Amino acid sequence: MNMLKTTVLMAALMGILIAIGGAVGGSTGALVMFVVSLGMNIFMYWNSVDMCLKAYGAQEITREDAPNLYDLVERLAKRAELPMPRVCIIEADEPNAFATGRNPEHAAVAVTTGIMRVLNYEELAGVLSHELAHVKHRDILISTIAASMAGAxxxxxxxxxxxxxxxxxxxxxxxxxxxxxxxxxxxxxxxxAAGIIQMAVSRSREYDADAEGGNICGNPLYLANALEKIDYYAKHGEMPNATPATAHMFIINPFEGAGKRLANMFSTHPLTEDRIARLHEQASEKGITTV
Incomplete structure (x- = not known):
């Protein structure tokens, strides 16, 4: 289904660009934009991952650079039965994280320095499990392509x-x-049109990733507590380089704060309070009452 959505999005981008070319330059403009859009689609499929990581200055790390983080991702990836993704760190005080890639074999998980400072080990495990759930559900391709399209x-x-x-x-x-x-x-x-493309990324994917993330880390309350903290900082700060085109990729919309109402109109995230409530229900069903 996600591959079908990605194909539709790519076709939509071609249609939008061809229409713009036709409006500005007639049949010649339409032909030019057809060639341009075809090239953009091919380029985005193969390079959108690095584009998204570079947009936030994400630096790939090894076990030697951050052993605790790397080991945690490796352990959770094994529990999720996934290949080891690339692990990246973004220099930003605001706590947040996202996953990107065209498939589980070419995935990357990025976290900010702020999230490593604010969250404890269990809460960070909950966040990373959520991002690995996106990889497992193959949400990352459509999210990455949608971000690249919206930006273009x-x-x-x-x-x-x-x-x-x-x-x-x-x-x-x-x-x-x-x-x-x-x-x-x-x-x-x-x-x-960019907003419509972003809205093509279903909000239900966050609920599904939360539920799967709770299973991967073993305690849904780890993620519930993490979401509460991240949401607080998102409402009281602003992440550098964040754009509405990529907001849907993060675990919490980086434009949650006041004065970002236009960006919130295009948010693909459900209310954080609803997500936390569902995670508490999931924990209760498992007989878990504390972290």
Whole structure:
């Protein structure tokens, strides 16, 4: 199902770019954008993982760099019956984490320095188990592709908006006005399309990853406590380099704080309170009452 969703998203990106090319340059523009979109799809499939990691300055580490973190990921990956993923650290005070990759054999798990400081060992195990659950459920490909697509469309929208503002000053005839209207329409529609692509990532995937993560780490309350802490910091801080295009990849939406309401409209995360309540129910069903 996730592979089908990814194929649909790639086809949607081609359709959006071809439509933009046709609106701006007619049949020639549509043909050019067809070639561009085809190249973008191929490039994103093979390189979107590194693009997402580089966007946040994530540095891959070895066992020698951070033995406790590396050993924990290795132990949990074995419990989840997954190949060992790449382990990366992001220099950021805000606690958060995400997983990326095109399949379990080419997956990476990234955590911030803040999450390693704020969470205890069991809570960190809960977070890493959640991210490994995304790998196990093969959510990571569609999440990574959606992030790359949303970023690409947003970039195109910015270029179109720039052209509409500065290109119109040198062209006052009827054709110039038509071009300006087309560029303005592109600048408005493209961000909406990016939002739709992000919304294609189902919110239910977080509930499923929470439940599986609780099974992997052995105690759903580890993850419940971790989510409560991460949510607090997300509401009272701001993660550097975070963008709405990649917000859906994190365990908690980095735009939870006040003043980020537009970004929250496109959030693919359920309410943290609901996630915590479900984890407590899962723990109760297992007869677990304490961490």
């Amino acid at each position: 469309i947003s970039m195109i929208a910015n270029v179109a908006q720039f052209g509409a503002i500065f290109g119109s000053s040198n062209n006052d005839d009827e054709e110039g006005g038509s071009n300006m209207a087309t560029l303005l329409a592109t600048a408005i529609i493209a961000p909406l």
